[in-house]
Amino acid sequence: MDNKIKISVRSLVEYVYKSGSIETGFRSAVPLSEGTRIHQRIQKQYGEEDQKEVYLQAGLTFNHLDFQLDGRCDGLIIKNGERIIDEIKSVSLPLSEIDKFAYPVHWAQAKCYAFMYAKDNNISNMTVQLTYVHAKTNEVKRFLQSYSFCELEEFIVHLLESYSPYAELRVRHQKDLIKSLQELTFPFPAYRNGQRKLAGAVYKTIAEGKNLFANAPTGIGKTISTLFPALKAIGEGHIQRIIYATAKTITRQAAEGAISLMRDNGLNIKSVTITAKDKICFKEETNCQKDSCEFANGYYDRINQAVLDLLKNENMISRTTIEQYAKKHKVCPFEFSLDAAYAADAIIGDYNYIFDPRVSLKRLLEEEKKKTALLIDEAHNLVDRGREMYSSSLEKSAFLQLSRSFKGKDEGIQKSVKQVNGIFIALKKKCGENQEIAEKDPPEELFEILEEFVQYAENYLRQNRNNTEEELLEVYFAAQNFIRIGKLYDERFVTYIQKQRNDLIIKLFCLDPSNLLHKARKGYKSAIFFSATLMPLNYYLDMLGFQEEDFIVSVPSPFSKEQAKVYIQPLSTRYRDREESIEPIVRTIKSMLKGQRGNYLIFFPSYQYMENVYGRFLDEEMPVHAIIQKTGMDEREREEFLDAFQPNASGTLLGFAVMGGIFSEGIDLQGDRLNGVFVVGVGLPQIGFERDIMKAYFQQQGKNGYDYAYTYPGMNKVLQAGGRLIRSENDTGMIVLMDDRYVQAKYQALLPEEWKDFIVIRN
Numbered sequence: 001m002d003n004k005i006k007i008s009v010r011s012l013v014e015y016v017y018k019s020g021s022i023e024t025g026f027r028s029a030v031p032l033s034e035g036t037r038i039h040q041r042i043q044k045q046y047g048e049e050d051q052k053e054v055y056l057q058a059g060l061t062f063n064h065l066d067f068q069l070d071g072r073c074d075g076l077i078i079k080n081g082e083r084i085i086d087e088i089k090s091v092s093l094p095l096s097e098i099d100k101f102a103y104p105v106h107w108a109q110a111k112c113y114a115f116m117y118a119k120d121n122n123i124s125n126m127t128v129q130l131t132y133v134h135a136k137t138n139e140v141k142r143f144l145q146s147y148s149f150c151e152l153e154e155f156i157v158h159l160l161e162s163y164s165p166y167a168e169l170r171v172r173h174q175k176d177l178i179k180s181l182q183e184l185t186f187p188f189p190a191y192r193n194g195q196r197k198l199a200g201a202v203y204k205t206i207a208e209g210k211n212l213f214a215n216a217p218t219g220i221g222k223t224i225s226t227l228f229p230a231l232k233a234i235g236e237g238h239i240q241r242i243i244y245a246t247a248k249t250i251t252r253q254a255a256e257g258a259i260s261l262m263r264d265n266g267l268n269i270k271s272v273t274i275t276a277k278d279k280i281c282f283k284e285e286t287n288c289q290k291d292s293c294e295f296a297n298g299y300y301d302r303i304n305q306a307v308l309d310l311l312k313n314e315n316m317i318s319r320t321t322i323e324q325y326a327k328k329h330k331v332c333p334f335e336f337s338l339d340a341a342y343a344a345d346a347i348i349g350d351y352n353y354i355f356d357p358r359v360s361l362k363r364l365l366e367e368e369k370k371k372t373a374l375l376i377d378e379a380h381n382l383v384d385r386g387r388e389m390y391s392s393s394l395e396k397s398a399f400l401q402l403s404r405s406f407k408g409k410d411e412g413i414q415k416s417v418k419q420v421n422g423i424f425i426a427l428k429k430k431c432g433e434n435q436e437i438a439e440k441d442p443p444e445e446l447f448e449i450l451e452e453f454v455q456y457a458e459n460y461l462r463q464n465r466n467n468t469e470e471e472l473l474e475v476y477f478a479a480q481n482f483i484r485i486g487k488l489y490d491e492r493f494v495t496y497i498q499k500q501r502n503d504l505i506i507k508l509f510c511l512d513p514s515n516l517l518h519k520a521r522k523g524y525k526s527a528i529f530f531s532a533t534l535m536p537l538n539y540y541l542d543m544l545g546f547q548e549e550d551f552i553v554s555v556p557s558p559f560s561k562e563q564a565k566v567y568i569q570p571l572s573t574r575y576r577d578r579e580e581s582i583e584p585i586v587r588t589i590k591s592m593l594k595g596q597r598g599n600y601l602i603f604f605p606s607y608q609y610m611e612n613v614y615g616r617f618l619d620e621e622m623p624v625h626a627i628i629q630k631t632g633m634d635e636r637e638r639e640e641f642l643d644a645f646q647p648n649a650s651g652t653l654l655g656f657a658v659m660g661g662i663f664s665e666g667i668d669l670q671g672d673r674l675n676g677v678f679v680v681g682v683g684l685p686q687i688g689f690e691r692d693i694m695k696a697y698f699q700q701q702g703k704n705g706y707d708y709a710y711t712y713p714g715m716n717k718v719l720q721a722g723g724r725l726i727r728s729e730n731d732t733g734m735i736v737l738m739d740d741r742y743v744q745a746k747y748q749a750l751l752p753e754e755w756k757d758f759i760v761i762r763n
């Protein structure tokens with residue numbers, strides 16, 4: 001039996017040396033590029049005989065497990081015949097705060113390299129050197145320590161001993177997993193039309209290490225058609241892990257459901273669902289400091305045991321399972337879900353764990369990414385989500401308030417905050433009479449001052465650990481993010497300044513996220529983008545970072561045109577005509593629902609418009625039960641709304657909802673639960689400053705700016721809303737599109753094929 005464990009030195013020591021508490025990260029990590037530059041500068045100082053970036057490996061047997069340990073040490077220095085392993089660490093902490101044994105994990109890493117080198121070269125004594133370099137000042141501090149080979153060997157045995165329970169579990173599970181995957185069959189008696197085509201394309205893409213953009217209509221069973229082949233690809237050794245990324249909780253539940261179905265068919269897989277921090281946090285207030293949260297206090301001392309317990313006993317690791325084990329081991333449920341995710345075969349979570357520079361799965365090493373496939377569900381959502389993730393803003397009021405609070409408290413903070421305020425005042429002047437202005441160039445001067453502010457804030461927060469300064473922390477994180485996004489700034493961004501009541505906002509606005517989305521997924525073996533509405537396809541390929549070598553597949557609808565009757569009611573729903581449109585809308589609903597039993601949804605472009613029509617509709621005293629979506633509905637209220645849609649209705653139900661909201665995507669009211677959908681308007685986003693800058697930008701790029709900023713995102717919402725109706729071979733009903741633009745050739749070209757045999761309603 002194959003009991004091989006391949007592990008890097010870094011992963012091994014980080015596992016064994018986990019200890020301490022979660023702390024709010026008020027220490028800026030040295031950026032990767034900066035760290036590389038520092039390493040190279042130190043390595044340039046090496047002598048002629050010295051070597052840099054030395055690859056080392058060793059095979060070791062422990063407890064019937066064959067460990068293949070490898071890694072690259074920063075330097076091998078030869079001094080008076082003595083061999084010294086040099087390990088360079090770039091830090092942002094003042095070097096005075098670092099003493100010789102401050103970081104046992106750094107010594108452990110260097111000792112592993114020393115052991116491997118000594119073993120290979122038959123050396124009885126080795127010296128280890130830790131070289132700490134301050135990222136800002138370039139100041140250097142070195143520590144040296146010598147070890148005999150026996151000491152190093154003993155140390156390695158101790159590391160393997162601590163790691164082996166986890167390793168054994170992994171080896172055992174890996175065998176079960178592969179066997180179950182090889183035996184796994186498609187969990188339905190037959191493939192639906194198009195399903196096999198999609199599943200085949202997904203498998204081929206992953207096997208070849210390519211990327212795929214799949215436009216697959218509603219009802220095809222996208223979740224199972226992507227998950228099944230991706231899991232098969234694990235079984236065939238093409239990948240080791242999948243990440244199923246979604247925009248909404250409801251689609252995460254669909255992925256859990258599909259995995260659970262395959263588990264019933266014998267699949268032995270460990271899957272972890274990651275729930276957002278603010279949702280899963282056990283505390284009233286999310287303050288992740290050891291003094292305020294018992295789940296943060298000592299988290300790293302308990303986490304290995306908690307993960308072991310979880311993996312030993314559970315396979316489908318949902319939110320509830322995470323909560324249960326997190327309570328048992330007294331660990332933070334959010335961090336716990338991330339730690340468990342690194343050990344899982346399938347991770348289900350939000351887009352941001354892949355694409356957002358703030359929360360992505362940072363500990364997923366490049367090596368591991370190469371063995372991971374991404375399944376990006378409802379990928380049309382990623383365009384706007386990408387824009388959000390890669391944009392950042394600051395408010396003047398937050399700095400003004402901070403400047404008041406820190407008066408006489410900390411000179412550095414006070415000074416830098418005042419300077420930021422000075423910049424805001426200058427920007428306000430620049431705005432003049434305008435409500436907002438946009439500029440091509442990034443605010444370089446502001447970045448410099450913010451860097452200073454961040455340094456002062458870090459010093460202050462470090463020295464006052466026990467005294468949480470909420471206000472400072474908030475501004476500190478906002479400044480950090482602004483700087484981080486500033487580093488991504490290129491010609492696809494603008495900076496805009498906007499007056500808002502008594503405040504002033506400065507925003508780094510990402511107009512076109514395609515390049516950054518592409519960069520974020522580049523390290524992974526494969527990315528599969530799929531949606532029922534990647535339409536028009538060229539627009540989505542452009543916005544999602546399609547590359548020439550990527551694959552495309554379009555699957556036709558598995559359902560017949562006859563299942564949905566499509567009507568167009570040509571009336572104007574443009575902003576200026578909305579008041580007048582209320583009456584004809586109500587009239588249309590009335591005549592279409594006359595004598596009809598069943599459940600219907602009506603979607604509007606805004607809450608205001610929806611409420612106005614709803615109010616007028618109630619005056620009619622029709623024999624129709626009407627319910628309406630509210631802003632910020634909690635899970636229970638959402639469920640109540642959807643529960644009202646029962647099959648075999650004896651009366652008529654009409655649900656008023658907004659397009660692009662929680663009920664217009666991802667919900668599945670199969671069979672008789674939904675008999676018709678009305679869509680009011682063409683879904684255009686509200687005309688506004690941001691959309692207008694986007695329009696101008698894409699126009700300059702030689703594209704149709706208006707369509708990129710308004711028409712396409714709008715029509716996507718229409719297709720999603722209408723797509724609620726036909727979910728299976730047995731579903732039938734009507735779709736009523738209410739807007740005169742639907743009779744224009746341009747809008748008709750954006751409708752799916754199966755909607756094109758429409759009937760125009762004449763008054």
Ligand code: SF4
Nearest residue numbers: 281287288293296332
């Ligand atoms: S339980 Fe909540 S407050 Fe405590 S560490 Fe986790 S997220 Fe932070």
